[in-house]
Amino acid sequence: MPLHPRIADFLADLPAPPDGPLDPQIMRAVEESQVPAPADRLPLHRVEDTVATTPVGDVPVRIYTPVETDSYGLLVYFHGGAFFLGSLDTHDHVARNLAKATGLKVISVGYRRAPEAAFPAGLDDCLAVVRWAADHGDTLGWDGTTLALAGDSSGGTFVAAVAALAHDEGFDRITHQILYYPSLDLDFDTERYPSLRDNAEGYGVETAGLKGFNSFYLDSGADPADPRVSPIKRDDLTGLPPALIVTAEYDPMRDEGELYGARLTEAGIPATVRRYAGANHGFVQNFSWIPEFAGVFEETAQFLRGDLPTRQEQ
Template sequence: MREYRPADAPANDAPAVVYLHGGGWVVGDVDTYDELCIRIANASGGVVYSVDYRRAPECPYPAAADDAEAVVRWLAGNQSAAGVDPNRIVVAGDSAGGNLAAVVALRLRDQPLPDGVRLAGHLLFYPCIDASLSTESVEHYADGYFLTRAGMEWYWNHYCPDPATRMSPDASPINAVSLAGLPRLAVVVASHDPLRDEGFQYAERARDEGVDTVFREAVGQLHGFIRWTAIVDEATDTIEWVGELFRSWWGAVDSDGQNRAGE
């Protein structure tokens, strides 16, 4: 992983963001997400860890999810080495990385971190969390809007070659029996994106099941817009919004150091 530590971040007990890049679990890496991670670090004041997880087809499911979980567990368990406050760790990602962030949050809910440590929250940028590709937005924006339905099928086929496996909650978080007990959640979707509806449905369901949830729709935007800061003002505005959101999450950690998110 690659660390982005703002100049004013404390050397010890700093808040942190574990960032999981997009690319359909097949493409993308820490280099292609370098600028975005710098911007998130500057906007939030937290230390960002960009994870170079293993990718398909050489390393299919669950390799990427296992790597993402391993990074969070290592950071939470190595406070002195990392200089990170284990109760102020946020997991975030876009597209396939949003999938991984959701999976990590579910895994840590079901197999908690030691000593009562909990995630401060998780953020999903236009996540792909439903392998069925059956929503209305998938049909409406199937072609001609940057990300295509055919492209998503190609990514899922590489990441989860077994169609039965890809429908498990560990691959398609939308199929989790319950979302109750998850840490704070933020979901950002693009209005003209095949994945718009599954992100909205996940946020709506989480809120209905008692999860502290915020939802933001970038009107007029396409899948992937968050990295297009040179041409899309909404990308810059959203990153600034995320920075303020993370600061509020970190500030919600109790004075005794315990994170009560989701209780």
Template sequence: MSYAIDPELATWLPLIPQVNFADPVATRARRREMAAEIPPYVAANPVAVRALSIPGPAGGPEVAIRVYTPAADGPLGALVHIHGGGFVLGDLDLAERSALRVADQVGVVVVAMDYRLAPENPFPAGLDDCYATLEWTAKNAAELGVDPARIAVGGDSAGGGLAAAVALLTRDRGGPALAYQVLNIPELDDRLDTPSMTAYTDTPMWHRPNAILSWDFYLGEGKRGTAEVSPYAAPARATDLSGLPPAFVAVCEFDPLRDEGLDYAQRLVQAGVSTELHLYPGTFHGSGLIPEAAVTVRMGRDLTDALRRALRDAPA
């Protein structure tokens, strides 16, 4: 198919390689090479970065994290940041640019974690690591200089799906209260039956064939689309979205994940959850890899503005 990609993004398409999920090990190596080619984010303000290992979930290994602390008077808001990668790719280095930018531009503490990846560690291993990181952040709020009433969870792509799952999990367990959730181009639905998921089989960076592999790796072969799948694995399956924290949801026009994000945002609103929704015309999944494009700048500004309102402008 041909797509009406934003002209500024379209000029870069020949340089953006397709990501093939069929071989996770090779794909991780290629993703690291791609990440190394992106210029690092240079903070305008001082941000201290600490690497730590924290207790993982019961029976699980420790979780490696990085804490990004801006030089600002506290207590500050905090974002537990979850990287993307289709549940299969990514690490703390992939999270670095986004985490540093939020700490710098929003002025909040950011806690990023290196959660376990599929297929070696299928659901719920990665989610358990993310939830353990939220618990640790809330428990150590005073030491981190964080206001425990202003903790958010957020992520991109699969990280956005995991963020939605963490919000559901902490609501249902009576765990740490969340002030906000950021679901940026989120991966939410294993059933793969939305119009965008059905139509977009050859879109840049992410398409239906990769989505199929992603869910099969995360859930285990043969489980995708069945009644066995938990709403904590695929938050689109949750029937009750009431009582969740306010949300920011962003989707890209030419992204197979577009419609599941739109539907989830609509259902959040219908459940009485204050929700800010953005759909960016002419964009595709991963178009943020072109940081200088005007639409990418706008996407980043919308997200940081929303976080600033939720975590800085709200009363402590």
């Protein structure tokens, strides 16, 4: 189907990007200026900011408790933003919707970003908070069952990388991995995936801009050949947690996410790939209010419960 008309209208009204190099500080300020006031956000039982004290340092986290009950499963969420954008605030609504739909206590991670923090600082923070959550299960009210990871875009990159690193380190408590339109191959060679050519222009995130948007991360020492940076380059995917991979029809990075799902399946890992028709990169963050896309959070909940129907496209 064509790009959803509401997305198309939004993109048509976007101003042309400014000339010259990207300025992280200006771009972050623009993002933060669009965050709704706390009173206008989805209400939950409790939302609290705290710090996870970990071996790699203190990491800001925001904890979302959907309802009051004796115990909870946990979901650790990594926001997107090409490794230099995004924050606890810009993705607050995603974490709130995840908590409401799943009934899990969500821990959103304020990891260190490029270019100020060199690779692998952000990745280290994400892995450390997952371990912190398991170690502080009593304090968090964890029921000892679900410990899921979720992330969108570059946050999905971190989900795949953290799941693999945890497995390599013998940390086997992660139960699920959820990747929304992940960036899994930072090579950006346009010949690698048809979607890099088919969706190259006109859909918000453009193929020609991918290298520039990720340059802050790559220039900080992240090597695209390193599976911690490009998780699709990992040779052995056995032993990883079951995965839900959500892709968007009009996303240059669509095919790498879907290939990763196929490779997980080949490795014997249960992997469900959901391609949302008419959607573009970022739709979970930007357009989940559109009825055709709002079900992504309930589908996430179904995946975590183990009763997601085996459809491949929405």
